[in-house]
Amino acid sequence: MNLLAPQAALAAGVLGALGLGLARRPSALAARLLALAAPLAALFLLRSAVPGVFGPLVGVDLKGLCWQLVIFAGALPLAFLSSGDDVEAALFLGSVLGMSLLAVAGNLIMLFVGLEFMSLPAYLLVARAGEGDSRLRLEAAVKYFFAGALGGALFLLGLALYYADTRSFGPAMGPLGPQGQAGAALMAAGALFKIGAVPLHWWLPDVYSAAAPEVAGFLATSMKAAAVLFLMRVVSLAPDAVFIRALPGLGALTALVGAFFALRQQRLQRLLAYLSLSHAGLLVIGVGAWAVLGKAQAASAALLFYLGADALMSNGSFAFLKASGAVTRADLRGYAASAPGLAAAFAVLLFALAGIPPTGGFVAELLIFWQAVHAQLAVPIVLGAIAALVSLGYCLSLLRDLYFEEAGSAAPAAPEGCAASGSRVVVLVCAAGTLALVLAPLFLRGLAGSVWR
Amino acid sequence: MSELTLLWVLPLGGAVACLVAGRFGRAAARTCALIFGAAYFVVSLAALMPFVATRGVGLDAVGGAPLAFGVSYLLAADGLSLSLILLTAFLNLVCVISSWENDVPAGYWANFLALASALTGVFLARDLFLFYMFWEATLIPMFFIIGLWGSANRRHAAVKFFLFTFAGSVFMLLALIALVVAKHGQTGTWTWDLAGLQGAPVGAAGPWIFLGLLLGFGVKIPVVPLHTWLPDAHTEAPAAGSVMLAGVMLKMGLYGLIRIALPLFPVYAQTWAPVLAGLAAVNAVYGALCAMAQTDLKRLVAYSSIAHLGFCLLGILSGAAQGVAGGSLQMINHGITTGALFLMVGFLYERSHKRGLADFGELANTAPWLSFFFGFAMFASIGLPGLNGFVGEFMCLSGISHSPIPMLDVPFFAVAGVLGVTLAAAYMLPAYQAVFWAPKGPESVSEHVFDLTFRERSILWALCGLMLWIGLAPSGWLDLLEPSVRGLVR
Numbered sequence: 001m002n003l004l005a006p007q008a009a010l011a012a013g014v015l016g017a018l019g020l021g022l023a024r025r026p027s028a029l030a031a032r033l034l035a036l037a038a039p040l041a042a043l044f045l046l047r048s049a050v051p052g053v054f055g056p057l058v059g060v061d062l063k064g065l066c067w068q069l070v071i072f073a074g075a076l077p078l079a080f081l082s083s084g085d086d087v088e089a090a091l092f093l094g095s096v097l098g099m100s101l102l103a104v105a106g107n108l109i110m111l112f113v114g115l116e117f118m119s120l121p122a123y124l125l126v127a128r129a130g131e132g133d134s135r136l137r138l139e140a141a142v143k144y145f146f147a148g149a150l151g152g153a154l155f156l157l158g159l160a161l162y163y164a165d166t167r168s169f170g171p172a173m174g175p176l177g178p179q180g181q182a183g184a185a186l187m188a189a190g191a192l193f194k195i196g197a198v199p200l201h202w203w204l205p206d207v208y209s210a211a212a213p214e215v216a217g218f219l220a221t222s223m224k225a226a227a228v229l230f231l232m233r234v235v236s237l238a239p240d241a242v243f244i245r246a247l248p249g250l251g252a253l254t255a256l257v258g259a260f261f262a263l264r265q266q267r268l269q270r271l272l273a274y275l276s277l278s279h280a281g282l283l284v285i286g287v288g289a290w291a292v293l294g295k296a297q298a299a300s301a302a303l304l305f306y307l308g309a310d311a312l313m314s315n316g317s318f319a320f321l322k323a324s325g326a327v328t329r330a331d332l333r334g335y336a337a338s339a340p341g342l343a344a345a346f347a348v349l350l351f352a353l354a355g356i357p358p359t360g361g362f363v364a365e366l367l368i369f370w371q372a373v374h375a376q377l378a379v380p381i382v383l384g385a386i387a388a389l390v391s392l393g394y395c396l397s398l399l400r401d402l403y404f405e406e407a408g409s410a411a412p413a414a415p416e417g418c419a420a421s422g423s424r425v426v427v428l429v430c431a432a433g434t435l436a437l438v439l440a441p442l443f444l445r446g447l448a449g450s451v452w453r
Numbered sequence: 454m455s456e457l458t459l460l461w462v463l464p465l466g467g468a469v470a471c472l473v474a475g476r477f478g479r480a481a482a483r484t485c486a487l488i489f490g491a492a493y494f495v496v497s498l499a500a501l502m503p504f505v506a507t508r509g510v511g512l513d514a515v516g517g518a519p520l521a522f523g524v525s526y527l528l529a530a531d532g533l534s535l536s537l538i539l540l541t542a543f544l545n546l547v548c549v550i551s552s553w554e555n556d557v558p559a560g561y562w563a564n565f566l567a568l569a570s571a572l573t574g575v576f577l578a579r580d581l582f583l584f585y586m587f588w589e590a591t592l593i594p595m596f597f598i599i600g601l602w603g604s605a606n607r608r609h610a611a612v613k614f615f616l617f618t619f620a621g622s623v624f625m626l627l628a629l630i631a632l633v634v635a636k637h638g639q640t641g642t643w644t645w646d647l648a649g650l651q652g653a654p655v656g657a658a659g660p661w662i663f664l665g666l667l668l669g670f671g672v673k674i675p676v677v678p679l680h681t682w683l684p685d686a687h688t689e690a691p692a693a694g695s696v697m698l699a700g701v702m703l704k705m706g707l708y709g710l711i712r713i714a715l716p717l718f719p720v721y722a723q724t725w726a727p728v729l730a731g732l733a734a735v736n737a738v739y740g741a742l743c744a745m746a747q748t749d750l751k752r753l754v755a756y757s758s759i760a761h762l763g764f765c766l767l768g769i770l771s772g773a774a775q776g777v778a779g780g781s782l783q784m785i786n787h788g789i790t791t792g793a794l795f796l797m798v799g800f801l802y803e804r805s806h807k808r809g810l811a812d813f814g815e816l817a818n819t820a821p822w823l824s825f826f827f828g829f830a831m832f833a834s835i836g837l838p839g840l841n842g843f844v845g846e847f848m849c850l851s852g853i854s855h856s857p858i859p860m861l862d863v864p865f866f867a868v869a870g871v872l873g874v875t876l877a878a879a880y881m882l883p884a885y886q887a888v889f890w891a892p893k894g895p896e897s898v899s900e901h902v903f904d905l906t907f908r909e910r911s912i913l914w915a916l917c918g919l920m921l922w923i924g925l926a927p928s929g930w931l932d933l934l935e936p937s938v939r940g941l942v943r
Contacts (some may be wrong), residue, residue: 042775172630351593356589356592356593357585357590358589358590362586364587366626366630367522367625369630370522370630370633372638373630373631373634374634381627382627385623389616389619389620389623392615393612393616396596396611396612396615396616397612398602399596399600400608400611400612403597403600403601403605404600404601404608404611405608416565438586441520441521441522441524442520442521442522444521444522445518445519445521
């Protein structure tokens, strides 16, 4: 039972949050504590978890364990920023539980269960969490729901075709027939939908920009990590699947689309959404390289590192929106003069998002590019480099607003309250963590021998 | 902590200390910057001393056990590295003293010290991961120095500077990765160690890798089609920022060429040399012609940098002992001379908020010291015998005309170089005349310009003394540089 201890902790958290709702006046503090304690407990229990198999449905491998680490860590900031609503806490913990089920799925059926389990609460979370006008959030949630349902349906259709060809819910034994090829491609499409790879990305900017910042951060980190793992599981089914060859190209295209569309954005959250899309593209290139390199450990370690760094960078930058109350780029003007500490932290996060050393974002990007060069994906690499340059362009222009411009007439009022001070802590911790990650070669040297041969 | 680690950690610690001291007021931060700047200068001088005794022979190194990803903490110093670090420390101190009276917040001083730290790291790193890290880290402080304390068009210039130089660096990074991957294919181990990457079997990707490195270094130098960021950045930066930019940051490109690109690819270094030397010749002439067309004194000095770096590049590419030594000496010379010129343009600008050639006139009357020092540095920049510029340029041109590399010894390159030298007089002298001697125009602000203060004069005495020293007795400096460069560029 040690195998599923993290999941048990999360499930207990969900039940606890639902139980809170039964009280006449649910305690906000208890909901907050629960939302924080359950992922922390899951993280703690992960330490003693070991790979193993539990029936046909559950197979815990090293990758699943490592990925859960990133998923839980990426979810922590949201727990920190939550408004103390018991239903939100339950939805959030339910989604994390779904992700961790996806991570330990032993076959395709369980993978689908995990996928739906993590998605359904997320739709509701987008609609429910946040302040102010709820119409935009509702619209985004409906859009997200339809996109997710479409992705899920594609996956199921693919699963059926794949099963018809291979008679298996696990890896294919022999080469795939045409049916199996189509099935694998459709399943991958389901995964790419979740990641938001071009041309299945249309829902992502709307959802990320309408959701509450902390929810957007959660989607951009934990959800993205789960989706990448989902894609890798599908890729693992059959090494000769044709769709694998399209992955680097799709990734490069996604990176470019994200980078170029972000250029025009005035609303910060939408800009960060496109930036996140651009990062998703880099991840898909990384998955492509991983597949080309025969699923090398070093390549999956690179993806994991990227997701870990992204958990800090994306969560931190979305939390900054909450901490500063800035909505449009104009709100950033001269912000450094009024709040130097927070501005410096955001500057670090921006440099990291653009992949500039000395930040962890640089190391993460380097590792992905490294794997891509190793896999000899020349064209996607050059396109990815161009995307990185473009994203540097608007990260710099944000910094310019932040530091070099005088404050506008209507500076945003700094939000107050528990969630706002929580978000300030998250921004500072994420920025410090991003800086510390640059020392990764130092503190990962124990792994150097086993992974980085 | 070893001495080499101390060299880059000390200014970084100084940057942090300045920020902390800033809490106690601007004067405290300023004092802190001076103390750390001076300490850094002393340490870099002390590090260089053993090499002076051994005439530049020997190697000081810190090697660590390999860390993750094949990265290791490798630092090493020879005469070339330490001379450039000494130049960095010296100019950093010059910057601190020259901006002493500017009412600037702690961040200003912190950025300068952080910049010095990153530059020192670039010159010390022998692990390419480390090298790239420091290389890019130089951009961040300079971005803030230009954007926060520059002149009118500073915001645009800061973003342009960062984007342009980063665009080159991205391709350099890809080239470095490709190199590491190629070596891994041969030996089965990951390494970023510069020495360990020697002779990596790059195969058909070789030219692309070399091109990527050239792009990264070429933007920094800058080689002519890639130079467009330079005039804006140099003109808009504050005076001290321009000093560091022109004095040290441009040298990063040449240093990378000498340390990394040419030694790793000796064959391409020869076969591509005519093309590169052609670009260098274009640099020398085009930079000079552009400088002639300027009406802004600072922009003129900026374009003169492009021309001067062309000479350095010619010397280094020549592969002849004399040319290579001259090219590296000229790197130091240019840092001192152009640093002094930028500093004085900055003094003028601080007093009058003007930089145009037509905005002054008869300055020699109101500011005799300024006109003396400006004339001194200008003649050094033109290459008057007896001053430092002459030695460097002469050796570069003599090297290129005795180059052992086929097609480089044709007279074309030397002639282009001589043309560049002549043109230097043609843009510098009229500018000097217009500002300091010509009759005042109707818009002249010369009467608002008071002469140099004692503090400013002392800095310029030091700089001009160095120009004279190198000009009269270059052998000591050449002894330092030559042995370390000779082994690298053949």
